Amino acid sequence: MTALIHIAIDAMSGDRGPSVSVPAAIAAAREFSDVRFTLIGRQADLEREMGGAPPSNVSCLFAADVVEMTDHPREALRRKKDSSMRRAIDLVKAKAAHACVSAGNTGALMATAHFVLKMLPGVERPAIVSLIPSRGGHTYMLDLGANASCTPEQLSQFAVMGSVLAADLEGAHEKPRVGLLNIGSEDIKGNDIVQAAHNLLAASGINYVGFVEGHDIFSDEVDVVVTDGFTGNVALKAMEGVARLIGEIMREEFTRTTLRKAGAAVAKPALNAIRARLDPRRYNGASMIGLNGIVIKSHGGADLFGFQRAIEVAVQEARNDLPARVAQRLSASREA
Amino acid sequence: MTALIHIAIDAMSGDRGPSVSVPAAIAAAREFSDVRFTLIGRQADLEREMGGAPPSNVSCLFAADVVEMTDHPREALRRKKDSSMRRAIDLVKAKAAHACVSAGNTGALMATAHFVLKMLPGVERPAIVSLIPSRGGHTYMLDLGANASCTPEQLSQFAVMGSVLAADLEGAHEKPRVGLLNIGSEDIKGNDIVQAAHNLLAASGINYVGFVEGHDIFSDEVDVVVTDGFTGNVALKAMEGVARLIGEIMREEFTRTTLRKAGAAVAKPALNAIRARLDPRRYNGASMIGLNGIVIKSHGGADLFGFQRAIEVAVQEARNDLPARVAQRLSASREA
Numbered sequence: 039m040t041a042l043i044h045i046a047i048d049a050m051s052g053d054r055g056p057s058v059s060v061p062a063a064i065a066a067a068r069e070f071s072d073v074r075f076t077l078i079g080r081q082a083d084l085e086r087e088m089g090g091a092p093p094s095n096v097s098c099l100f101a102a103d104v105v106e107m108t109d110h111p112r113e114a115l116r117r118k119k120d121s122s123m124r125r126a127i128d129l130v131k132a133k134a135a136h137a138c139v140s141a142g143n144t145g146a147l148m149a150t151a152h153f154v155l156k157m158l159p160g161v162e163r164p165a166i167v168s169l170i171p172s173r174g175g176h177t178y179m180l181d182l183g184a185n186a187s188c189t190p191e192q193l194s195q196f197a198v199m200g201s202v203l204a205a206d207l208e209g210a211h212e213k214p215r216v217g218l219l220n221i222g223s224e225d226i227k228g229n230d231i232v233q234a235a236h237n238l239l240a241a242s243g244i245n246y247v248g249f250v251e252g253h254d255i256f257s258d259e260v261d262v263v264v265t266d267g268f269t270g271n272v273a274l275k276a277m278e279g280v281a282r283l284i285g286e287i288m289r290e291e292f293t294r295t296t297l298r299k300a301g302a303a304v305a306k307p308a309l310n311a312i313r314a315r316l317d318p319r320r321y322n323g324a325s326m327i328g329l330n331g332i333v334i335k336s337h338g339g340a341d342l343f344g345f346q347r348a349i350e351v352a353v354q355e356a357r358n359d360l361p362a363r364v365a366q367r368l369s370a371s372r373e374a
Numbered sequence: 375m376t377a378l379i380h381i382a383i384d385a386m387s388g389d390r391g392p393s394v395s396v397p398a399a400i401a402a403a404r405e406f407s408d409v410r411f412t413l414i415g416r417q418a419d420l421e422r423e424m425g426g427a428p429p430s431n432v433s434c435l436f437a438a439d440v441v442e443m444t445d446h447p448r449e450a451l452r453r454k455k456d457s458s459m460r461r462a463i464d465l466v467k468a469k470a471a472h473a474c475v476s477a478g479n480t481g482a483l484m485a486t487a488h489f490v491l492k493m494l495p496g497v498e499r500p501a502i503v504s505l506i507p508s509r510g511g512h513t514y515m516l517d518l519g520a521n522a523s524c525t526p527e528q529l530s531q532f533a534v535m536g537s538v539l540a541a542d543l544e545g546a547h548e549k550p551r552v553g554l555l556n557i558g559s560e561d562i563k564g565n566d567i568v569q570a571a572h573n574l575l576a577a578s579g580i581n582y583v584g585f586v587e588g589h590d591i592f593s594d595e596v597d598v599v600v601t602d603g604f605t606g607n608v609a610l611k612a613m614e615g616v617a618r619l620i621g622e623i624m625r626e627e628f629t630r631t632t633l634r635k636a637g638a639a640v641a642k643p644a645l646n647a648i649r650a651r652l653d654p655r656r657y658n659g660a661s662m663i664g665l666n667g668i669v670i671k672s673h674g675g676a677d678l679f680g681f682q683r684a685i686e687v688a689v690q691e692a693r694n695d696l697p698a699r700v701a702q703r704l705s706a707s708r709e710a
Contacts, residue, residue, distance in 0.1 A: 173619060183557050186565040221519050221607035229522040229604060252611025256619045268565060269605045271557035273612040275588025280616045283509060283592045284652065291647040298644045305641035308627040308634045315623050 042074050043356045044135045046126040049079035050104045052141030053338050060087035062345035067093040073353055078122040101125040105146045114146035115153055127154045130331040136356035137332035139348050141340055151333045160368035161328040165196045168324035174258040178204050183271035190234035199327045200262035201244040202367045206358040214261035217250030243371050323348030378410050379692045381473050382465040385415035386440045386458040388477030389674050396423035398681035403429040409689055414458040437461045441482045450482035451489055463490045466667040472692035473668035475684050477676055491667040496704040501532045504660035510594040514540050519607035526570035535663045536598035537580045538703045542694040550597035553586030579707050659684030
């Protein structure tokens with residue numbers, strides 16, 4: 039492994055495949071001249087998209103297969119050993135790359151990464167973690183869907199991993215504030231699992247602030263929000279759904295009449311600023327944390343801007359050598 | 375019980391107590407001249423707020439105690455037998471009122487209602503159900519927090535109850551489309567509980583459309599969304615959190631400069647329309663369904679407009695004799 043950071047990109051992944059991933063990688067290569075990028079995919083597709091003279095820190099690796107969005111994870115793992123997705127993960131396993139990025143089939147990516155890379159010592163299950171915009175910045179939330187049910191121990195491991203991630207990638211917070219999602223009813227303080235996880239977290243040595251509720255994700259009173267993958271996935275998609283609905287309502291109301299359209303034109307600077315702040319593409323790039331290697335999942339529908347953000351997340355985590363830092367922290371908390 | 379619909383109102387409940395509940399009840403009494411309202415609370419508070427000449431269909435019942443937001447549900451149930459909340463529920467139990475409305479302590483309201491009214495035959499647990507705005511109208515979602523964990527049978531009961539509620543209160547949908555919340559990963563199709571509930575629902579005789587994801591709540595492709603109270607509560611609060619955050623961002627961006635403020639003035643008709651469509655007060659009034667009686671929970675922070683909506687939900691459910699309809703439907707589905 040050279041000193042240079044090296045990122046492997048599953049170029050066939052995502053709804054628009056190489057027509058998005060290749061220009062995104064080229065843009066990232068221009069942004070990070072000290073990082074090397076390997077685009078992996080079918081020769082014809084890559085050559086078509088690469089065009090004339092790509093930056094010298096971009097190269098190609100050809101792979102004949104493609105994991106489709108409809109492929110069953112187990113089948114993809116078994117039968118598509120020459121897929122761009124598998125090759126990207128294999129490079130990370132061989133320590134020939136520091137991280138890989140894919141916008142492909144989440145289940146297949148998780149299953150393959152889990153099988154090939156294995157878990158960090160002390161972590162039972164990988165978790166999906168992503169940034170969520172909040173009032174004054176953003177919050178890390180996990181698990182967003184890797185595990186439909188979790189034990190208290192797994193939730194506690196997620197909390198430690200989220201804490202390391204937030205500390206390393208933010209810098210600002212030496213001791214990120216970690217909250218455990220629960221419901222606010224006075225009657226029922228959550229189920230047995232969150233109760234047991236609460237006790238584990240209180241003794242974990244991280245900066246655990248206790249139970250938080252759904253709205254606290256946006257409050258800036260917590261840096262990391264931990265929950266199981268079922269609740270996390272539903273909440274994430276519900277949040278995205280609300281944001282999209284509000285966007286649609288805004289468009290509808292601002293185009294309803296000629297007068298309203300004129301109003302929108304005058305209000306354009308504010309509307310553009312609102313759109314920019316709520317742009318979900320800025321938060322693209324979820325980490326599959328807990329694996330012995332860095333795997334970043336981009337939204338399947340990401341455009342060039344969004345895919346580039348996912349690549350940036352990979353670069354950032356590779357620079358911080360995140361898996362090693364997580365393993366270190368977990369080992370310290372086991373010894374404590 | 376007279377032929378007139380009669381609604382009992384816990385007038386001491388909510389952050390602003392009788393200063394909101396009394397004028398809301400008076401407004402509702404003017405709107406529904408064929409409905410009778412009983413305001414329950416401390417004599418001095420009620421008399422102060424009632425003022426001169428309330429409508430003839432509003433009367434008062436005095437109760438010395440008040441359940442506070444900080445009261446433990448069990449303590450409220452045991453020690454505050456002369457509270458406005460307890461008296462309101464007692465009226466429903468005695469069939470002297472068709473429904474009660476409270477903006478008080480959710481846990482205490484649930485515990486007291488459960489204890490006093492008991493469950494409908496065939497229902498193990500009450501669920502909290504509310505309207506959620508969707509693209510073209512709204513969706514009924516339950517459970518929003520009464521049960522931190524649910525069995526497949528309980529989820530199935532929630533689905534039947536939600537279906538009856540949507541059919542009766544909407545009219546339009548004879549066979550409301552019911553979906554079960556799940557996560558969308560190809561890898562893990564949810565946990566054992568949703569899998570088992572899925573099978574029960576497929577055989578339940580309701581119009582079950584299968585698994586839905588978080589964003590489908592807003593899609594108009596489903597009329598009722600069923601989930602456990604943990605996921606439902608977290609998702610609801612996360613959705614409210616996003617909506618509030620977007621509202622704040624809009625206000626911030628539209629007031630950032632004098633020019634932007636001028637833009638906002640020109641865009642006012644559209645901005646007002648957006649605000650009205652997203653106004654959470656329109657969706658105030660959650661039902662505690664499954665109980666042998668109608669109990670409507672208003673947000674603690676509801677204002678006159680919001681509290682009045684909660685009263686309207688109570689009137690609507692009372693007119694449809696909802697508990698009897700739910701019991702009927704559940705009994706039919708057990709015999710089928």
